[in-house]
Each structure stands twice: as structure tokens, then as C-alpha cells.
Amino acid sequence: MRAALSAAFAACAVTAVLPGSASAEAGVVGARGAGVERVSAAADGTEADGNSAGASITHDGRRVVFSSSATNLTPDAATEGDSVFVRDQRTKQIQRMGNLAPIQPPVISGDGEYLGYAHQWITNVRIRQYQVGTGRTASLNCSAYSCDQPSLSADGRYTAHVVRSPRQPTFGQRIEVQDWNDGGSNQTVAALDHTQPSRPSISGDGRHVAYQDGKAKDVFVWDRTGGTTSGPIEGPAAQATLVQLSDDGGKVVYLSGSDTYVHDVRTGAAQSLPNVRGVAIDPTGRYLLYAPHDTTGPSLTLRDLRTGTEEIVADQPASAGTDAVSAGGRDVVFQSTADDIVPGDTNGKSDVFVRHFY
Structure with missing residues (x-):
């Protein structure tokens, strides 16, 4: 499968120059x-001399993808606008992925081999995907x-x-799944007669897709096996409002x-968790x-749904997105403008951090 996907990328790819550089940032x-x-x-x-946000982490916690307006993270960083960067936590290498400005937070595959993000393309929006190891690119x-999200x-x-x-409002929107191993073919998950929020979330094996109908305010789960949809759940x-489908497709x-x-x-x-806003699931x-609605306590908390035990991720004001938790709750990636999370934070910018629990 991996070879076939690589071939699909290579067929319409250009190789990006992605100089790796060892990061000396140690934190705590x-x-x-x-x-x-x-x-x-x-x-x-x-x-970083710019704001950084929109981070996601791989299942093993090794790679983090985020966007930043910083011009000094890599030698080829953009001089204006946002860029997408990937940091390897094991080697401390950091790479800029492509030269397009993201208009939504970037996402990364669970194994850390591929990432994608939406960007403006003339009058349309496109999704560009990258093979992290080679820099090869392909558009959906x-x-x-x-296409976005x-x-x-x-x-x-x-x-x-x-x-x-964009030119046919009556078209509404479709939720689709593209299979890179099948020549980039698309399969329709749902067709909606409006353009209100409907962000999809796919399982690790690609079998299930959770999505929301923003107009009806309902959440559904599509199953590739029989092309069936269940819900509203x-x-x-x-x-x-949908937050996320777990990678195993079970939650x-x-x-x-x-x-x-x-x-x-x-x-x-x-399972109900009263008076809190779910952000991500491992x-x-x-x-x-x-994130608790009560602003007097921690801004981000990680809860073990099986035992009910909790760990504080951030006491300072902070936020996170989906795909922010690695497998087993080992790592959580988040963003904050607080200057006392790690020593020597004096840039006055929003930074991306990783909390390790073990």
C-alpha cells in the first residue's frame, strides 16, 4: 500500500527543498x-519571531505539525504569511513543508509519513498533501x-x-473520501444542500467517517463496508457539534x-462529561x-475515560485542536501565549508546546 501511495504522489509531484535542522530548544x-x-x-x-498555532501530533508522539508566521524557524521560512512546519521530536529536525500559506490548521497522518492542508488557489481552495520524508506533493x-477540511x-x-x-451556491457541499491507492478516486460520504459546518473526521483504517450536518445540527457516522450511515447519534x-472520531473508529x-x-x-x-468542552480524543x-467552562481552573485537562483519573495539561491560558493527543495519552500538543510555561520565553508570541506525561 505504501509503495502505491508513494507512486500516486510521485505521478503529479514536485520535489520540495526541505532542509532539516537540529533544534536546540530544550524547555523543561x-x-x-x-x-x-x-x-x-x-x-x-x-x-520564533512569529505566532505559532494549529498543531497536531502523531500516534507515537514523534512528529508535530503546526503553522507559524515565524521567519526564523528554518533557513527557507517565508518572510510574510504563515508556513507549515514539521518537527521530529526524536532527531530535533524541523522542516518547512511547501511554500503555500495554510488557511486552516494542517493535519498529519498517524504514522507521521504524510500531511495535508488547505490553501487558496486563485478563486478556489485546494488541499495539498506532502510526503514528509521526500517532500513529494500532490493535490486532491x-x-x-x-475542497478543504x-x-x-x-x-x-x-x-x-x-x-x-464557490460559483454555484445551490451545489451545497459533499463530504468525500479520496483513496490515493485507487488513482485518487473519490467516494461520496454525504451530499448536503447547504454550506454550514460539516467537518469530517476519518478513522485510522479509513472505514468510518464521522461528520456533522451543520444545518440540522446532527452528527452521523458513515461506514465504508456497506456504504451505510448511522445517526443522528x-x-x-x-x-x-462534532469534535472528533477516534482513530480506532470506536468513539x-x-x-x-x-x-x-x-x-x-x-x-x-x-458517556457524558457535564460542563466541559471536549477538544480531542487519543x-x-x-x-x-x-477544556472546562469554569475559567478559574486549568485551561486543558486530560481524562482517562476508563478510570476517571485526570491530569492537568496546562494551568495557563491555552488551547488545542483535534489530533492533539498521542496514543495512550502520553503526549498532548497545545498552544499558548503564556510566558511561564518554559524558561526563557520572552518573544511575546503564541508558541506550540508538548506536555509529556511519561
Whole structure:
């Protein structure tokens, strides 16, 4: 499969120059171990001279992708606008991925081999995907339409995304899955008669896609096996907003009112977490990252859904996105403007950090 996907990229690819550079930023921890470290720093340890945000982490916690307006993270960093960067936590190498400015947070496959992000292309929006190791690139097959909001399977073979027509409002939108091993073919998950939020979230094996109907405020789960859709999973009497589908396809996190729910796809049961906003779930579906509505406490907390135990991710004001938790809840990536998370933070910018729990 990997060879076939590489070939699909190579068929319409150009090789980007991606100079790797060792980062000297140490933060509170050096290599692995409990603590927190800053990810958005230049090779020589110099603080980023721009804001960094929109981070995602791989299943094993090795690679972090984020966007930044900094001009000093790599020698080829852009002089204006945002760029996408990948940092290897093991080697401390940092790379700029392409020369296009992202208009949404970048995403990375669970194995860290592929990433993708939406960017403006003349009057349309396109999704460009990159093979991290080689820099090869390919664009999703969106024909004359715009496509955005990518979600990648664990090995990068499948990309779930949203397709719209800027010049035909009555087109509404489609949620599709592109299979890079099948010549870039697209399979329609759902067709909606509106353009309100419908961000998809795909499982690691590409079998399930969770998505929301932003107009009806319902959440559904599509199963590739029979092309069937179940839902609304929150029930007909409630309104819901999708957060994320776990990589194993077993749990769907959604918001309803002021509460967060974790829906079990197999049993249909839902676990309720009152008065908190779910942010992300780890690939195994066991650990939930949430932000309490009560602003007097920690800004981000990681909860073990099986035991009920919790770990504080950040006491300072901070935020995170989906795909922010590595497998087993070992690492959590987040962003903050606070200057006391690691020593020597004096840039006055939003930085990206990783909290290691073990």
C-alpha cells in the first residue's frame, strides 16, 4: 500500500527543498520524560519571531505539525504569511513543508509519513498533501470545485474532505473520501444542500467517517463496508457539534449544550462529561482532552475515560485542536501565549508546546 501511495504522489509531484535542522530548544525536558517542552523554536534555540498555532501530533508522539508566521524557524521560512512546519521530536529536525500559506490548521497522518492542508488557489481552495520524508506533493482531485477540511487516515491512504462550488451556491457541499491507492478516486460520504459546518473526521483504517450536518445540527457516522450511515447519534431530540472520531473508529466525541459526550459506535451508549468542552480524543479512544467552562481552573485537562483519573495539561491560558493527543495519552500538543510555561520565553508570541506525561 505504501509503495502505491508513494507512486500516486510521485505521478503529479514536485520535489520540495526541505532542509532539516537540529533544534536546540530544550524547555523543561530534554529527550522523552515527564514535563513540557516548546516545539516552535529555531534550530539554534532562538525563539520564533512569529505566532505559532494549529498543531497536531502523531500516534507515537514523534512528529508535530503546526503553522507559524515565524521567519526564523528554518533557513527557507517565508518572510510574510504563515508556513507549515514539521518537527521530529526524536532527531530535533524541523522542516518547512511547501511554500503555500495554510488557511486552516494542517493535519498529519498517524504514522507521521504524510500531511495535508488547505490553501487558496486563485478563486478556489485546494488541499495539498506532502510526503514528509521526500517532500513529494500532490493535490486532491477536486475538479473545478473547492475542497478543504482534510482528515487523514493513519497511513495517509485515505483523505476525508469537504467539496464546495464557490460559483454555484445551490451545489451545497459533499463530504468525500479520496483513496490515493485507487488513482485518487473519490467516494461520496454525504451530499448536503447547504454550506454550514460539516467537518469530517476519518478513522485510522479509513472505514468510518464521522461528520456533522451543520444545518440540522446532527452528527452521523458513515461506514465504508456497506456504504451505510448511522445517526443522528445524539438522538433526534438533541443538537450536536462534532469534535472528533477516534482513530480506532470506536468513539465519537461531540458537544451538546454545555456538555461533552463520548459515543460508543459499537454499543450506541454515550458517556457524558457535564460542563466541559471536549477538544480531542487519543487514537485508542480512552483519553479525552477537554477544556472546562469554569475559567478559574486549568485551561486543558486530560481524562482517562476508563478510570476517571485526570491530569492537568496546562494551568495557563491555552488551547488545542483535534489530533492533539498521542496514543495512550502520553503526549498532548497545545498552544499558548503564556510566558511561564518554559524558561526563557520572552518573544511575546503564541508558541506550540508538548506536555509529556511519561
